[in-house]
Each structure stands twice: as C-alpha cells, then as structure tokens.
Amino acid sequence: MAAIDRSKLDNFISVALGLKFCVSGLQNFILDTMETTHQNILQQIPVGFCNINCSRKYGNGFSQWCIICGSWKDELNKLCRYKKQRDKINWKEIDTIDFPHSTPDSYEAISKVFVRDVHQFKQGIYQDLGAIISLFMNMKTFSFDNQILVDIQRHRNDSFAHNYRVSLDETEKKLCLNSFIRILKVPNIFCKESAKVAVSLLEELVLSEGIPTGLLQHQDALDTLILIRDSFEQLSPYTDLQIVAFSFAIDTFKDRINNIILKTTIKPKRVTKNLVSLKTRNVLKCLSLPLLSIYIIISFISLKKMDSSNEGCYSMRFLEHWKSDLDFDLYVETLNNESFIERRWLRDIVDKQLLEANGVLLTANMGYGKSSIISNIVCADRSSVCKDLQTRKYNEMDA
Ligand SMILES: [Zn+2]
Numbered sequence: 001m002a003a004i005d006r007s008k009l010d011n012f013i014s015v016a017l018g019l020k021f022c023v024s025g026l027q028n029f030i031l032d033t034m035e036t037t038h039q040n041i042l043q044q045i046p047v048g049f050c051n052i053n054c055s056r057k058y059g060n061g062f063s064q065w066c067i068i069c070g071s072w073k074d075e076l077n078k079l080c081r082y083k084k085q086r087d088k089i090n091w092k093e094i095d096t097i098d099f100p101h102s103t104p105d106s107y108e109a110i111s112k113v114f115v116r117d118v119h120q121f122k123q124g125i126y127q128d129l130g131a132i133i134s135l136f137m138n139m140k141t142f143s144f145d146n147q148i149l150v151d152i153q154r155h156r157n158d159s160f161a162h163n164y165r166v167s168l169d170e171t172e173k174k175l176c177l178n179s180f181i182r183i184l185k186v187p188n189i190f191c192k193e194s195a196k197v198a199v200s201l202l203e204e205l206v207l208s209e210g211i212p213t214g215l216l217q218h219q220d221a222l223d224t225l226i227l228i229r230d231s232f233e234q235l236s237p238y239t240d241l242q243i244v245a246f247s248f249a250i251d252t253f254k255d256r257i258n259n260i261i262l263k264t265t266i267k268p269k270r271v272t273k274n275l276v277s278l279k280t281r282n283v284l285k286c287l288s289l290p291l292l293s294i295y296i297i298i299s300f301i302s303l304k305k306m307d308s309s310n311e312g313c314y315s316m317r318f319l320e321h322w323k324s325d326l327d328f329d330l331y332v333e334t335l336n337n338e339s340f341i342e343r344r345w346l347r348d349i350v351d352k353q354l355l356e357a358n359g360v361l362l363t364a365n366m367g368y369g370k371s372s373i374i375s376n377i378v379c380a381d382r383s384s385v386c387k388d389l390q391t392r393k394y395n396e397m398d399a
Helices: 006-042 054-058 067-078 083-087 104-114 129-138 146-161 170-184 193-207 213-217 219-234 240-265 278-305 328-338 344-356 370-378 387-398
Strands: none
Touching: 006 067, 006 104, 006 129, 006 146, 006 170, 006 193, 006 219, 006 240, 054 067, 067 104, 104 129, 129 146, 146 170, 170 193, 193 213, 213 219, 213 240, 219 240, 344 387
C-alpha cells in the first residue's frame, strides 16, 4: 500500500473543521426559530408549570400526565411532519418539565421530540449536524428543499463520519464544503450573523490547499482539532476493509493532527531575526541546546520546590514530556491568557464536590470552558478566585 498523502489527510481535517463551522453557523437561525415557535405554542397552553416531569416518570402512559405536559405534547405532535416518526418518540428521553420555560435549554428539550435516536447525541442536539438535519427534516416549522438536506447528510457520512481512510481527494473536500455553504446561504439562514461568519470561514477552506493557518487561530477550530484527535480512537470500523484502512492510517493521522495543534498553540516570535547579527545568531545556535537542557533541569528542580506562594502556571507536563510532541504547559498557558471570565460559580461547585470526593469529572458541550477552568486553576495567581482550589489540590498531591 502506498504511503498516505499528507494533503489528503489535511482535506479530511478541513472537512472536520467545515462541519464545526457549519454547525456554529446554523445556531442563530435555529435558536431564533425555536424561540418564536416556543412563544407561539405557549399561547395555546394553560398557564403554569409541571413539577413531576411527566415524560420521564410515566413515559408513554399519557393518561397520567399533567395537563401542562399533555398540552405541550399535543401541540408538538401537530408539528411532526411524519406520523410514523410521531409514534416513535421515546418520551422517557425527554424532559417535558423544561418545556414551558423560555430558555435555550427548553428549546433544545422541545427539539428532541423531532430528532431520531436522541440518546446518541451526547454533545447536545444543536451541536451535531446529523441531529440538526434530522430536526429540519422532521419538524414542520422548518421548510427546506429536501435535496439540500439529503446532500449534506450524505456528504457528512461519506466524507467524515464513515470515512475510515481519514483521507479525502480535493474534489470530495470541495463537494462536501460546498454542501455546507449551500444550506447556510438559504436566505432565512444567511440573514443571521452566525451564518455570515461561517460562510466566510468555509469559503476560505474551499479555496485553500491545505489548512489555512489564520483559520486555526479561532478557538473553535483548535477545540475541534483536539476533539477529533481525542475521539479518533473511538471510531469503530466494522468491515475488514475498514479495519485495514483505519489501522493503516491512524498513526500518520495522529502525528499530523498533533503537529498542527502544536503549531497553533505556539505563538510565532519574529523580533530576534533582524536585530541579531548573523555571527551572534550562530553562536546562539550552538549554545541553544546546552542552554535548553540547563533550563529543563532548573525548571525540574524549581518544580519540586514549588510552594503555594509561587506565581505563574503549575506544570502540566508528562513525566517524560520531551518524548512527546504534546506540550500541555504551552496549551494551558495560552488558554489561561485567553480566558477572561472568572467562573466563580463553577469554582464553588467544584470546590464543594471536592470536599466529598477525590475528583470531579467535568462534562459540557464544546466551548463551555472545561479546559479554561482547568487552566485557571493551574495558573491561578493570588488574586484569582481559583487560588485556594489550586493550593489545596497541590498540597494534597504532595502529601
Ligand atoms: Zn407534567
């Protein structure tokens, strides 16, 4: 078998980024449409809230549902495009208790009525293009040219979700990205800000050979790369052919994506080049390796001595980090520099949980700041709301 073409790997990564941009681009339109729909339905429903979450408690035993939940169900049933799909709704996976509230959480709970196999979308309905397309197809509120939706669904599956070669030809990449652009350019969608931003990013992807570096400066793009890398090994090829293709591609792919992530997290420095003479530069070059090792040794010693009064980020490096391409220190520092929200509320929750257990597992959709809070803790300075959390955890680790 021939070696894997790097540009084809990059095409695959471009499509993955394109998917993310497309999903982000659709957000304004979905939320605005759902908000209007919600308001309209609310006028048909008796005033009040449910306090037992009828759907979870009674499932399809509709006769036991309260009047509020029952009315919501009737109104939403009217919006189902296909009767068959209406009969398949798994009410035990949906929270009718959320329906009457006018919040994005409530809109998402309502959307679940129209999405098939809701349980498979762990990141949330609005964060998965497959779920979004399902919503568009099944909910009468949305009226799209069916061909647009079918095309997107097919490209998403063939080029990305079921593509175990993790490589794509230039033509395939363009077809796929263009199908994303086509839906975002539907007039009702394109008038929204998020769609305009996404289209310009997607057009840049279509026109570039390889992955445009400027694009990777978006936190969204970087998060996507990290997500793809981390979820990559969970792909499950099932035919022999897929297994062969997958095991052949996986190492090259991992190297490539790590390389891109690493390049993105290091900010380029340009100052030295013109200020330092050629001679000095050569001297520096010879010096740099020994200097680097001294630096590593010093950092290592100072790490051991580190106490809670120290400023700056604590090290997140692997024990033998020089063997790896990944440097979490740089990543954490960059993240911390970029995050400016205090998240005091989250600090309080984590703090409370840690009193009762040895660890906490944070789960949330992309972009909610899981990594940022970790970076805030690791890099907490004296004035930070995360300072005592940092001190406590590190002291416990010492003990
Ligand atoms: Zn109820």
